[in-house]
Amino acid sequence: MIVTLTLNPAVDKTIEIDSFQINHVNRVSSARLDAGGKGINVSKGVHTLGEKSKAMGILAGKSGQFIKEQLDILKIDNDFLFVGGETRTNIKVVDRINHSNTDINEKGPDIAEPDLAEVICKTLEAVHDGDILVLSGSVPSNIDSNIYGVLIARAKEKGVKTILDADGALLKQGIKAGPYLVKPNIYELERLYNTQITSKEKAIEVAMDIFAYGVELIVISLGEEGSILMTKEETVIVEGIEVDVISTVGAGDSMVAALAVAIHRDYPLEKAIRLATATSAASVMTSGTETGEMNVIEQLEKKVKLISYDNREVVK
Ligand SMILES: Nc1ncnc2c1ncn2[C@@H]1O[C@H](COP(=O)(O)OP(=O)(O)O)[C@@H](O)[C@H]1O
Numbered sequence: 090m091i092v093t094l095t096l097n098p099a100v101d102k103t104i105e106i107d108s109f110q111i112n113h114v115n116r117v118s119s120a121r122l123d124a125g126g127k128g129i130n131v132s133k134g135v136h137t138l139g140e141k142s143k144a145m146g147i148l149a150g151k152s153g154q155f156i157k158e159q160l161d162i163l164k165i166d167n168d169f170l171f172v173g174g175e176t177r178t179n180i181k182v183v184d185r186i187n188h189s190n191t192d193i194n195e196k197g198p199d200i201a202e203p204d205l206a207e208v209i210c211k212t213l214e215a216v217h218d219g220d221i222l223v224l225s226g227s228v229p230s231n232i233d234s235n236i237y238g239v240l241i242a243r244a245k246e247k248g249v250k251t252i253l254d255a256d257g258a259l260l261k262q263g264i265k266a267g268p269y270l271v272k273p274n275i276y277e278l279e280r281l282y283n284t285q286i287t288s289k290e291k292a293i294e295v296a297m298d299i300f301a302y303g304v305e306l307i308v309i310s311l312g313e314e315g316s317i318l319m320t321k322e323e324t325v326i327v328e329g330i331e332v333d334v335i336s337t338v339g340a341g342d343s344m345v346a347a348l349a350v351a352i353h354r355d356y357p358l359e360k361a362i363r364l365a366t367a368t369s370a371a372s373v374m375t376s377g378t379e380t381g382e383m384n385v386i387e388q389l390e391k392k393v394k395l396i397s398y399d400n401r402e403v404v405k
């Protein structure tokens with residue numbers, strides 16, 4: 090079973106504005122609402138890839154109800170704790186003329202200590218030996234930044250593989266607990282090591298340190314430029330696939346979904362990264378945080394180009 094935890098979900102409101110300009114009146118050409126937040130998107134991706142997942146976390150108010158309804162419509166198993174307040178709405182401005190995607194993410198409601206304790210308890214009860222627990226996205230601002238670290242340590246004790254996709258202190262503290270897989274994007278990696286990363290070689294060099302904490306797999310996502318997959322023994326550079334870009338929101342989550350499915354199915358590394366690259370590229374071709382279609386993913390898988398690195402030299 091793949092369980093996802095979203096402690097700060099969001100209704101994603103994607104608005105398309107041609108030639109978006111700040112300090113001007115902008116006219117919206119289309120708008121859509123999606124159930125969002127990183128773990129929820131991962132559950133949607135897992136569902137598209139034909140595996141079962143359980144989406145867990147915190148929801149609040151009418152927006153929370155909307156998210157639950159959307160998951161129910163998709164028949165994605167979910168078990169959220171409803172708390173007071175209102176789940177946030179995140180605005181995504183897509184400008185197809187200037188090829189820009191602008192995210193305006195709300196902070197989200199705080200959570201009371203007993204509610205948090207209940208969610209942690211429910212989540213740990215839901216996972217068992219051999220399961221995968223995906224911990225991703227921001228958390229309510231009143232929660233200790235070691236929350237993912239605590240969950241990773243407790244899940245590991247139960248024989249659960251954890252996937253961490255977070256930023257800042259959540260990522261830093263989470264890594265120290267040794268998750269099975271981490272997926273930073275290049276900006277997250279830069280913030281983690283407080284350094285500028287201007288090449289793939291530098292990214293690989295910087296990320297090597299993460300293995301010291303017991304992490305098994307690192308996937309550094311590079312947007313349209315592809316990604317880098319690293320284990321202690323080998324590194325694979327993955328070229329980006331050229332696709333028609335509709336919305337890049339949710340690309341990282343689709344990648345995490347495919348990686349979770351690949352781990353669940355015990356795929357070899359090359360097969361795993363092919364699926365992850367194709368699934369994330371397919372999601373870029375859809376509106377909002379809709380996942381790509383399976384037939385599109387299968388076609389894109391054939392286009393994935395991998396370059397192996399051995400001791401930081403290209404070997405094939
Ligand atoms: N414009 C794009 N064209 C093709 N693939 C893309 C594009 N943007 C993202 N992807 C795919 O999605 C993955 C995750 O995207 P990225 O933007 O790095 O993640 P995040 O959303 O976490 O910042 C990339 O590694 C790549 O495989």
Ligand SMILES: O=P(O)(O)OC[C@H]1O[C@](O)(COP(=O)(O)O)[C@@H](O)[C@@H]1O
Pocket residue numbers: 097099100101124125126127128130179194225226227228337338339340341342343378
């Ligand atoms: O929790 P955060 O970091 O604010 O991110 C939440 C936002 O990220 C998303 O999950 C999309 O993430 P990615 O583009 O990284 O895949 C949106 O659905 C949501 O609005």
